[in-house]
Amino acid sequence: MGSLSQNDLKITIKSISLVYPPPMLGRRRSMFLSNIDQLFNFDIETVHFFSTVESFPPSTVCDTVERALQKLLVPYDFLAGRLRLDPITGRLEIDCNGAGAGFVVASSERTLEEVGDLTYPTPAFKYLVPTRSSTGLEDWPLMAIQVTSFKCGGFAMGISNNHATFDGATFKTFLDNLASLSTTGGALSTHPCNDRRLLSARSPPQVTSPHPELTNNNMDSIFDPSIDTAIETKLFHLTPSDITLLKQKAKSPHVTSFNAVTAHVWRCHAAAATTAKTSTTLLYMIDLRLRHPALPKSYAGCGVWGAHAAATPEELVEGQFYRVAEMVREGTERVTEEYVRSVVDELEIGKGEALMSGDLLVTSWWRLGLEMVEYPWGSPLYCCPIVDRRRGVAVFLPDVRGSDGGGGGVNILIALSRDEVERFEKMFYEFLE
Template identity: 55%
Template sequence: MSPLPPPPQREDLKVTIKSSSLVHPPPPPPPPHEKKMRRSMFLSNIDQPYNVDIDTVYFFPPNKAFPPSSVCEAIERALRELLVPYDFLAGRLATDPVTGRREIDCNGAGAGFVVASSERTFEEVRELGYSYRAFRQLVPSRSSTGLHDWPLIVIQVTSFKCGAFAMGLSNNHITFDGASVKMFLQNLASIAGRGPLIIHPCNDRHLLAARSPPRVMYPHLELKKVEEKEEKATATKPVHIAQAMNDDLETKFFRLGPADIAKLKEKGRTTKVVPTSFNAVMTHVWRCKALSEVDNDDDDDREERSSLLSRVLYSVDLRTRLGPQVLPRSYTGNAVLRTYGAATYGQLEGGPFSSLVEIVREGLLRVTEDYVRSFVDMLGKYETVPNGDLIITTWWRLGIEEVEYPWGRPVSYYPVTRPRKHVVVLFPNVADFRNAVNIMVSLPPQHMVRFVRLFYSLLS
């Protein structure tokens, strides 16, 4: 990917890296008899494709009891202590020489910690709204930190002129899914305040291992087979999730408040089912996104277009589907499966909203334990790619904004992702906690005009 051009002056946060270092776990006590063997962590088939960096930034207001220097000390100390129960975070990606599978070498090479400062005030940053170019300066990157042996997790603390600060987190997706990030941050917050480890992580990725021999029992239309897997794969260099994306996109944020969500739930209600907030919101976004990409003024193609299929992909947390006896809630790996809903453009345009919500609901009900095991087996048997024209990524109901640090909760947080046409991101409006949702949409300008019109007209 070619480097981003320098941000415009308004978006230049004038960030200076003051220090960058590797944080190592405390030395273990000497073994009683013999040297402990270095551990390698098995990665499940769900983990394997996620060799990408995920970046988020959390903003905190000034706190006289916790100046940025004190916060930096507390976070660095907490990170060091957490590298004992989360030993894999100090490791590096490697390849098993026998199986050719990607794994984590728990070699204690260290996690990254960066201290930075900005010449801007927090209010100046807030006035920008969301800016990918600005926020990229608040999350750690190879080019800015000088950490060439890039760790699996890096934290950057950036102080502003007013005493406020931002905590930027960059982690390889192989380490955590969204639910795991929340658990990690809960532990980080507790230990930063000299409290205990409040969630003991379950690091056994064998819990989602494939069966031998694999048994693919469902069609798995959420995946598209590319080719039979080769016998050996390599642990390739992580690819930033923002790579290979079109820059000629317009990004807008849409907020749905409690009244809007209630209205969508009422529209999706049937005599048997009242939809969840997520199902109602996701259906609305799917409908608007699909219809925004077609020109309804072109009557010549209308009939042909109405029979085309749109498929939306959305994630299911397997911890809630498989139960604690199969998969503990403290499982640290990627325990997500993308299920799907499919409808024709004719259904999306003219069908009742409640029938579309039911399609989304059926996609979630599809995910049983047998389905999950079949999904994992398919990932091991074939090379696959997501099979959909829209992927909805959600941070909405994770509760990350509710994590209580010694210096308070974040006043806002954002996933720092480069615009992608076929990905919509849902995340909480922190001021309203879980009662409102922010929706990040990136589209070509002509599609965005139609999306805006549909978003509000179909909401009424």
């Protein structure tokens, strides 16, 4: 399963088109992007697999999704726009010009059964999402959807969107709205809040906290787009019992399941490192809507930030687990409303030069609930991001199946060198004892 390629999937592109907002929309505007939006200016790709439903063959799904997407381009008008630089300020913004969202129809000669284990993201999944054909700001849609039918009648819906348009939470809201409008007579389940100025910098900017999660060195950025062919990815699994054990080892009712699992992965990552370091830094994305009162739950921009924790490798590997878990919890608590305002102001001063940096980045799709979106043709069999081989990135994925068939655990996909993967695997299980 892990070696599937484009040829293995035998995909044929049937059509490529643009979906435009309804003509009556007729208003063009420029959308302000927050400093956090601008930092996350790269594409996120996800694939959503669906089983065969006789009443919804792939051709019907294509028509339904295309119509629903057109309706969504009214409340989400920016998705039909294009990125551009303001000619006066040089600041990145979205020109809501109605240029359209991408829509691709494709087919595969394979069945879903032949694709194999859907819970293990592979590079082949990349061919199930629209392929970027341009690097120009004003030439590529901010969102594109590809519906790929399989020989068995099942299908995949691959979505590519610029991260500046959504974070994980509001992507889930977008999918809920897409599902709702795909239903006859359906209406929006949630109206998006599109005001990105809610995360504007203060005037003048006031940096009130140190921000070690930022760097001005592009080589140290976790957003380095290069892919290292010497890096391998491997999937690890924690059962609900494993997670309970880690929480018990944390010895604190305030340590969440996410804190405990993140601490375990950070510890294993430090033990697996082949390069000696005096300190190792962890970054993990958290939702700012829970910490910044100005942001409503429906805020449709990038309302996330990387909490951080730092320790020596000795503290992580030889120290007590409860202390590692506590460091992760403390990192989350550090991100207060004032801390967020300080980050935004730091980015304002840096004028786009500051980037996130860290030795290990944890990004969680574990509890976003993408697999629970209820479309007219049912919920997905599985959803996952398209992941590349970038060293030091760990992705938490939902376990919808589980070793006992019941799910409830978490799958962890991590990218490391071959030697590091072997050591990581060894410590992953030893630290659970």
